Amino acid sequence: MPPKSTRPASTPAPPSRGRTTKSKADPARIAEIFRRFARANPEPKGELEHVNPYTLLVAVVLSAQATDAGVNKATQGLFKVASTPAKMVALGLDELQERIKTIGLYRNKAKNVIALSERLLAEHGGHVPKDREALEALPGVGRKTANVVLNIAFGESTLAVDTHVFRVAHRLGLAAGKTPLDVEQGLLKVIPEPYLRHAHHWLILHGRYICQARKPRCNVCILSDLCTSEDKWFHGAPPKPAAMQKVSP
Numbered sequence: 001m002p003p004k005s006t007r008p009a010s011t012p013a014p015p016s017r018g019r020t021t022k023s024k025a026d027p028a029r030i031a032e033i034f035r036r037f038a039r040a041n042p043e044p045k046g047e048l049e050h051v052n053p054y055t056l057l058v059a060v061v062l063s064a065q066a067t068d069a070g071v072n073k074a075t076q077g078l079f080k081v082a083s084t085p086a087k088m089v090a091l092g093l094d095e096l097q098e099r100i101k102t103i104g105l106y107r108n109k110a111k112n113v114i115a116l117s118e119r120l121l122a123e124h125g126g127h128v129p130k131d132r133e134a135l136e137a138l139p140g141v142g143r144k145t146a147n148v149v150l151n152i153a154f155g156e157s158t159l160a161v162d163t164h165v166f167r168v169a170h171r172l173g174l175a176a177g178k179t180p181l182d183v184e185q186g187l188l189k190v191i192p193e194p195y196l197r198h199a200h201h202w203l204i205l206h207g208r209y210i211c212q213a214r215k216p217r218c219n220v221c222i223l224s225d226l227c228t229s230e231d232k233w234f235h236g237a238p239p240k241p242a243a244m245q246k247v248s249p
């Protein structure tokens with residue numbers, strides 16, 4: 001069965017605000033952007049290590065205002081001893097805090113992980129629910145976390161907007177908006193359906209490794225001829241195909 005889409009029923013033109021000047025709404029331009037992402041990296045993967053939907057959920061909760069690498073370092077040992085809600089509750093708050101103390105805000109995050117594990121045991125038979133409302137009702141889980149879990153664990157075409165996705169969406173003129181929710185809804189309206197499933201990862205990886213915040217690497221960007229961002233410094237001819245590189249690391 002194809003992945004469930006969260007695309008809104010209507011498809012109005014994208015917002016006209018933003019930092020680009022070319023026709024941002026041009027569907028051919030947007031389709032070409034995603035065609036190139038797909039060609040460069042057909043099966044993009046998230047970088048948070050996990051062994052099942054539960055450990056993915058925990059990793060995403062721990063990743064708020066932290067790097068994936070920092071979270072992976074802490075969870076490497078943690079998930080060997082606590083890969084289920086029952087094992088996490090048995091591990092206990094003090095031991096969990098000790099194991100994740102290298103991650104920012106670890107005290108509060110540990111409390112949320114124990115509380116959400118207890119809730120999963122009490123209300124969902126120890127399983128991660130495949131349901132946005134139920135996910136967002138868990139302690140420490142917001143829309144972004146729910147979107148990541150629904151996308152990676154359950155294959156849904158959700159789109160989590162983090163700082164990278166927010167920036168790249170604006171620079172590429174894909175979606176304007178002042179909040180992550182505005183940008184998420186804008187992206188869902190303009191990204192062609194076949195590309196929605198992986199759009200989240202392509203945009204994150206592009207922002208993390210190529211379209212970086214302070215110094216976008218426009219000279220090696222596979223989208224440089226399609227990008228009209230005022231942040232783009234590469235204004236010459238687009239790089240030759242041989243010079244183009246994979247978007248992912």
Ligand code: SF4
Binds near residue numbers: 172210211217
């Ligand atoms: S050309 Fe530069 S600003 Fe535009 S998407 Fe590529 S890296 Fe970002």
